[in-house]
Amino acid sequence: MKASIRRLVSVPKSIHALARADLIKPAIGSLILCRSLGDPVPPDSFVAILKSVSSPKSLMCGKQLHAHMVVTDFNHDTLVQNYLIVMYGKCGSLDDAHSVFRLMSRKNLHSWNTLIDCYCKFGSLSKAQQLFVEMPQRDAVSWNTMISGYDHHGPCEVALEFFVRMRQSECVVDHFGVSSAISACCNLRFMNNGKEIHGLSHKVGLDLHLQVGSALVELYGKCQLIEDAVRVFEGMVFREQFTWNSMLAGYIECSNINEALHFFGVMQGKDVVSWTMLISGCSRHQMNEEAVELFHMMQEAGLWPDQLCFVSALNACVQMLDLEEGLNIHGQILKFGFQADAIIGSVLVALYARCGWFDSAKRVANALDYIDEFSLSVLISEYAKHGRIDCAYELFESSEAKTLPLWNALIGGYADLGLDEEALATFRQMKMDGINGDDFTFGSLILVSENLGSRYGEQIHSQTIKMGVESSVFVSSALIDMYSSSLVCEAAINIFNAIPKTNLVSWNAMISGYALNNMNSEAILTFQLMAVSRIKPDNISFSLILESCSSLFSLPGGMQVHAMAYKLGFESDVVVGSALVDLYGKCGNMHAASRAFSDIHVPTVVSWTALLSGFVRHGMWDAAKEIFKRMPQKNVVSWNTLISGHAKHGSGLEAFELYSQMTELGQFPDYISFISLLTVCGDSLLEEPGKQVHGQIIKTGYYRNAYVSTALNKMYQKLGNSPDKSNLCSSFCFPKFGDIRSVSEADAVSVDSGIA
Structure with a gap:
């Protein structure tokens, strides 16, 4: 008798142990054997196995277990049936999940929520919403599931609509609903709505919750309200990795890359996402040496790069034209098995092509399953930039589908070489083939028109109006440059004033336009107006205004700009530093130029060249030759x-x-x-x-x-x-x-x- 009891107890335990070890087939075999011997098996044994069936690979095992449940009449147990729905949902078999739900004789609220959750996770939101409408009753889980589903798959506006309706219902709003609604505001960049929900969360005492706080940090960071993000972050008692990463992303989103580097240094725990985010941020902000250095430090910390990390590191190499480092990273890509990845392959093509290694670029492209138009357009463009326009044209002609990016690459290639007539002829051929240009096309043509004269420029300007791209920041900025280069500064001013919403790019274009017309005093005034308009200058703004100071040989004005750049954290920025070196060099203060050069965190070839130019300009040939000899690139x-x-x-x-x-x-x-x-x-x-x-x-x-x-x-x-x-x-x-x-x-x- 005691032995029999021990056997009855040990069989379910063995099934549970096998299920926990993901030995699904042996667990099912043990269960079937137990039933064939006439031993009772409790429902939780079925549940234990169902919990382990969680991927399409194990779907057949799940169906085998389901069949056994039907034979043994366990398919009428509501608890087991709910887990059966979950199992089919995890395996992606939504039709089977719905079939189980439809045949259930006793559905409870959890049954409805479970199936709705399955549909939401796979983006079948119309079916989820239909079930939601049919529900006899709803709880907070029902509403939260719908809000989260629309937040993840869109449209996010519907997620906010569900949140409003939830508040109007009898359900109590909890941290799940609030965090999903904040996430929807973040995706939509609905700052005002996000602040309203923040106020609501504070009122009901949820603003200090880990999940809500993390969502608020992400919201304020992506909306570039970094002070609010910091305030929420510092007020949180507990933080998770996502919270730290969201705060780091906020600094990068606001272009506070130096603060991001400092914050990264004090982060409690860094995962691959943290490292990749910072590497990508440095690359986007032209801090390419730092990006590559971080890439190596990440591996020294024992973390392996993923696809996005490789792409970010390679992009840094592309911007620096650092072929040697690119080759090293390419070797690691082969080691990790990412060589067939289309995105990585595209960046490798760009690296080799821009460094003049066209044979290697073509080999990488040919090894990919699919050569995307980005890779082809880069090859065409770089062939042209390296003076091999015949190769560029041949590659263009050999392309089966001549898409707009390929036409743009050829037009841009002609424009870069100053082959104005060829660029215009290519544009006409593109139009004859029924392809309309975009802002990039017209930007290149505007560049061409600067050499062909104002008549061509005005014609292209009228075309941009006809195509509706004249208000594009890229096109409007190019038009400002064109009219400024043609000494028609009044037209450039009119275009600037007609821009619906000026941004930093358009302000920089106007400052540059004044400088091109030797109206450097006006350029300085425009820089001051930009500051009054609360447009924060970037490194390009500072470099432009320092160039105007250089043209005026205004050393005091340049020193004031230097102080402002230092105050805003640009003291070690390579672009600003290079402009300062040029300013002091032109003004004959080579001691200050050398000091500004030494302040640059990682000098680039531009910085070195600016210092070299100063010594050459003043006939200091020994110093110039020494600088030229020391230049790393x-x-x-x-x-x-x-x-x-x-x-x-x-x-x-x-x-x-x-x-x-x-x-x-x-x-070359x-x-x-x-x-x-x-x-x-x-x-x-x-x-x-x-x-x-x-x-x-x-x-x-x-x-x-x-x-x-x-x-x-x-x-x-x-x-x-x-x-x-x-x-x-x-x-x-x-x-x-x-x-x-x-x-x-x-x-x-x-x-x-x-x-x-």
């Missing part, structure tokens, strides 16, 4: 600074030597490089080198650039003859551009072999 502007400096000071031989070094190291020259060399040849009456430079200009396609064409004519006029393309030297003393690469691609065979 050099771009075409850095090389041009020294080349043009030598050209202006009559050191033609040094200018040509620098040009040869630049091309040998894989740096631009039109400024060629203009400097043509100036040297004309001033020094160097006919043969001049013809060689002319040959290089033809090979790279820059002969079609208006400024280069003018410099060519000036050189030949000084030489006393006209350009004769047929007698150009067949061999040049400079390297062939097609053979130039910034880094040997053979060095990355190990990475590329993993892509193919």
Whole structure:
């Protein structure tokens, strides 16, 4: 008798143990064996197994258990049937869940709520709402489930409607409903509604609840009310990881990246989301060195990067054109098995293309299951920027679907090279193919019109009005730039005044427009008006106004702006710091320029070039050469600074030597490089080198650039003859551009072999 009792007790226990260990099939087998032996099995044994069936992979096991329940007549137990609905919901079999619900003879409130929850989790909100309407009675769980469902899947306005109706019903609002409603306000950026719900939560004593407080921190952070977010955060007694991450996201959303870095340092616990959020934030705010450093620190802390983390780190490499670091990250991507990911692949294509590694870029693109239009547009654009417009056109023509981004890439490529007629002809062809342009298209065409004259610009302006994109921040800012460049500042002012809601970008464009027209006093006044309008300046604003101070050689005004930038936390910003270096350099205070340079947290190639330019401008060649030698990176502007400096000071031989070094190291020259060399040849009456430079200009396609064409004519006029393309030297003393690469691609065979 005692043995029999022990066996009856031990069988259910063994079923529970197997279920907890996720050994579903053995648990079901044990249950069936128990029933076949005639031993009673309590309902909680069925429930234990049903709790373990939680994914589509185990759906068949769940159906087998359901069949056994029907055979043994357990399918009439309401408790078990409710768990059966939950099981089918977790496995994504909503029809089976609804079938169980429909056949239930005794449905309770929990049965209705359970099925509604299943539909809400999978976004079947119309069916959930139909059940909600049919319910004989409702409780707070019913309302909260609907509010949460619409909050997650939208439209969020309906979530708020349910919340209002819940308050009007007899149900007591709890922290679940309040937090979901606040989340809906956050998604909609409904600040006023969010504040009203915050007031309600305070009135009923829910504002200090963990879930409500976390939702409020997220709301205020995303709505850029960082002070309110901090106040709620600091008033919370308990916080979870989501709360800390929401506060960190708030700092980043408000562009307070330095405060975000400080907050990150004191965070209690950091997960992959925390690290990725900060890495992405640094990358978006041009703090790319910090982004890469954080990426490595995260791995040193024992956390593995996910897809978004890799994308953010790669984006930082793209902005820095840091091919070496990009190769290292690509190796890790292969190690973690993300090489087939379309988003990561697109960023890798952008990295290799912008660094001139077109073979690697194409290999990455070809290894993807699907080459998206972003990757193709980047390749087209970068081919053009590197002077390989024929390759850009060939890739465009080979594309099966010529989408708007591909047309934009080709038009933008022509525009960047100054090939104005080709850009307009491509736009006309796009229109003939029945594709209308967007704000990016017209932004590129407006750039083109600056060289073609005001008549073309006015025509494009009228087209933007016709297409309804003239009020776009991108287009309106480009129009301001266009009219400002054409010295039609009054038109630029009219466009600025006609913008429905000016933002930081449009203010910056207007400040830049005044500066282009040498109206630097007006630029400074506009900067002051922007501050009065409570538009917080960014690093671009400060760099523009410092440039105006530089043009006026206004050292006192520049120092005032320097103090303001320091007060707003931009003292170590690389963009502002570079502008300060340029200001002090132009004003002849190289000691202050060097000090401003040392204040920059991580100087970029722009910062180094600004300091180099100051020493070159004042003929301090020893210091300039030392700076140039110490530069960790050099771009075409850095090389041009020294080349043009030598050209202006009559050191033609040094200018040509620098040009040869630049091309040998894989740096592609631009039109400024060629203009400097043509100036040297004309001033020094160097006919043969001049013809060689002319040959290089033809090979790279820059002969079609208006400024280069003018410099060519000036050189030949000084030489006393006209350009004769047929007698150009067949061999040049400079390297062939097609053979130039910034880094040997053979060095990355190990990475590329993993892509193919």
